[in-house]
Amino acid sequence: MPDIPEPAAAVRLENVRRMFRSGKRTITALDGITAAAAHGAVTGLIGPDGAGKTTLMRLVAGLLRVDAGRIEVLGIDVGRDPLAVQAQLGYMPQHFGLYEDLTVQENLNLYADLQGVPHADRKRRYSELLHMTGLGPFTARMAGRLSGGMKQKLGLACTLVQPPQLLLLDEPTVGVDPVSRRELWEIIGHLTREAHTTVLFSTAYLDEAERCDAVLLVHEGRLLGSGPPGTFTAEMTGRSFYATSGIGRRRLQERLAAVPGVIDAVIQGSHVRVVTAQATPPEPASLLADLPDLALIPTAPRFEDSFVARLRTRPVPPQMSSATAPVASGAQTPHADLRPRSKTDAGAVITVTHLTRRFGDFVAVDDVTFAVARGEIFGLLGANGAGKSTTFRMLCGLLPPTEGELRVSGFDLRTAAAPARGRIGYMAQKFSLYADLSVQQNLRFFSSAYHLHGAQQNVRIDWAIGEFDLANLLEASARDLPLGYKQRLALACALMHEPDILFLDEPTSGVDPLARREFWQRINALAESGVTVLVTTHFMEEAEYCDRLVIMAQGRVLTEGTPEAIKASARRTDHPDPTMEDAFIGVIEAASARAAA
Amino acid sequence: MWRQILALLVKELLAVLRDPRSRMVLIGPPLIQLMVFGYAATFNLNHVPIAIYDQDHSLASRDLIARFTGSPTFTVKDVLDSARRVNELIDSRAVQMVLVVDPRFARDLLTHQPAPIQIILDGRNSNTALLIEGYANSIVSRFALHWAEQHGIRAPPATLDMRALYNPTLSSTWFIVPGIVALLTEVETLLVVGLSVAREREMGTFDQLLVTPLRPLDILIGKGLPGLIIGLAEASVVIAAAVFWFDVPLRGDLLALYVGLALFILAITGIGLAISSLVATQQQALLGAFLFLVPSIILSGFATPIANMPQWIQTLTLVNPMRYCLVIVRSVFLEGGGLPVIAAQLWPMALIALATLTIAGWLFRKRAT
Structure with a gap:
């Protein structure tokens, strides 16, 4: 790995360790990180959820103190003089504090006041920022009424009101639509080129590595690699x-x-x-x-290949610390053995016709129509706020539609009798489990809720324990599980009753690539055995696993088709192999062009 | 159906008992409240600071003053030799009463004239002032009786001979501690039930519950039963503490007490579930719970008698389940009441429970699906 030249380092981390206490357990968030970020460059802090990215950001910003090691920012020891460091940096946390009931301009004024920007400089600075973020036409709009991408851009503008030497951005692109994501990256590029700002950028999207000048790849508190993204992909040539x-x-x-x-x-x-x-x-x-x-x-080769290679070759740490243990041998056929299904029944299992949902005068879902066949993996792809979660909740019967009709294996789940719900498996966003219950208690509860009892219940619990490799964790509280195991347990709970239809809401958000692969391997096997799967996601990559998908934006379905067909629609002579993201952007641009015409 | 409800019940109890924080909420605050209320909330006055201004300095005045000095109710803080500092002492709250003995006190007594004694009270807390007056009055009348006896004077034609039934020493503890049984049961049940749905909403497990074949009624019962169990357990601990720690007699029928408490807890569970259905977060649930708790305690007769309230507020208290529970608890503890005695309290509470549970069920169904 080529070292970043020493004198140019804007941020230098020396053997940084940081622990947290959670109940009786001590969690090592950062376990001896030594790295550097160069002046005037974009350094990407890349890793799955729980890798320690936010902790590292907060340490660099002087908001937390290291337990061991040393952090130097712009030549200042952060531990010794956090205020001097904070005066020179801009920090945009994951949930930036925009005031939703203030307008765009009022938010900017507020942050200018807070950061003590002289009134004389403001006009010029505002016009620069508004131009850069494209928010110029929206200064009078309430921040709460901006789209997710625009909110992030406003947050960035507020952080930049006082031009910082060092800019810390904590996952600014998560859940943002690809167009806004591209624009955010353009703003960042502009900042480093024109203002020579040093940027530390954290993300869980591995494909963003290629946009950084240098990458710090972190996983479970350790640095797996560092250097320009090219060196990571070069290893994989x-x-x-x-x-x-x-x-x-x-x-x-x-x-x-x-x-x-x-x-x-x-x-x-x-x-x-x-x-x-x-x-x-x-x-x-x-x-x-x-x-x-x-x-x-x-x-x-892709950046992700190198991450996967590193995870595969790394020594397997002891139990409980990793979510990447090998898949149990039974994974190939999860429960085809218990209930053989025929794939011959080709009728649509899920149908949605002219579905609309309004909240007040806001249209969250606007005239959506699609159908899903048995054994199909069907995706709802879109950014946060695109209406996919609202559609999903209506399908599950959690929310009544304003207009239109929906049928899940012939029933409207909202009005259907309880047994109809017994054919559905549901895995909520963030793997909602009873955090205070142990793994075993969660399995027992959910299997009981699905009317399993006696010997049959025990058979299914044993199946889940074996299948998802949970034997060593039975007594652990769900709260204390590593993210990958939470995901496994959530899936296990959703599969206890061998459902015909599986609803998955953002099923792999934030987990590491190996856990995601393992997860999709199981889902594929389920689909092969005839289970119909409906999945929402904002990960472009994840859309590739679907048989068919719809792309949603602003409550509407923009396009529908197989991943291949959707990508093919974006193929140009100068761009022969477009990604799903390219296709997504193409579809959105085409839609806004149609709207303009 | 019962199998599913049992699973819900087990899950709910485990969720409460495995979480160290909610375990603390169940055990810590009630014990602290029990001790604080049991000892601090008392209407009995002790060690009231007073000052004495004796202008007579006679044998008779010293005898009277000795009765004040020797009473556990009063502590003499200051002896004055002029009226100059009276206001200052009261203003600075150094004393709450000044006893002024007239210079002609002994002379008037000996000449069989009415002998005036003045007390100057701090009227800022009217309730305390009235109590102090009562104590002072009884000391003075005992002195007068004693004087009359010694000097062969005919006693006053009518005297008051008081005997308090059920609580012969009129101990505040006997009055307040049984009330705490109702109070803590209400607080704990409301918090356990009120927060449970909100907690699940926050964690996202509520959606997970709703998509299972469990029906809203199952979930409602599964949420209500743990409240009943925890509420009854909580009540039992307070009852035991009342009997074995505070020595309050438990004279009546324990079964009657538990029947009353069970109905009371059901009524409160309905209110807790209704709050839970309306709110989105635990914080809102907590606010909602206190919005109900404070008026319900004030309008229950826990501290101030309902009979003293204006008529329209008295009417309002009729829908407050704690009002009935307090009567039951005090009746069973002190009067030795059984089921027939408390029947008049049971049916209104059963009606309230039916109403709150129905409303909760309706709100629950409306919000859940």
């Missing part, structure tokens, strides 16, 4: 391929994932993306001898 075969992508993915020497196999569109342990290109026949039609096409 010649190890990434697209595999295709006539047996279908899901089965192919399942087979390839089990081959020794393959460290990663994920479904992407109609192919399976494979990453190998060695850079020697494998002979297709040597991978899976019984598949003569297996074809491998080399493709460019």
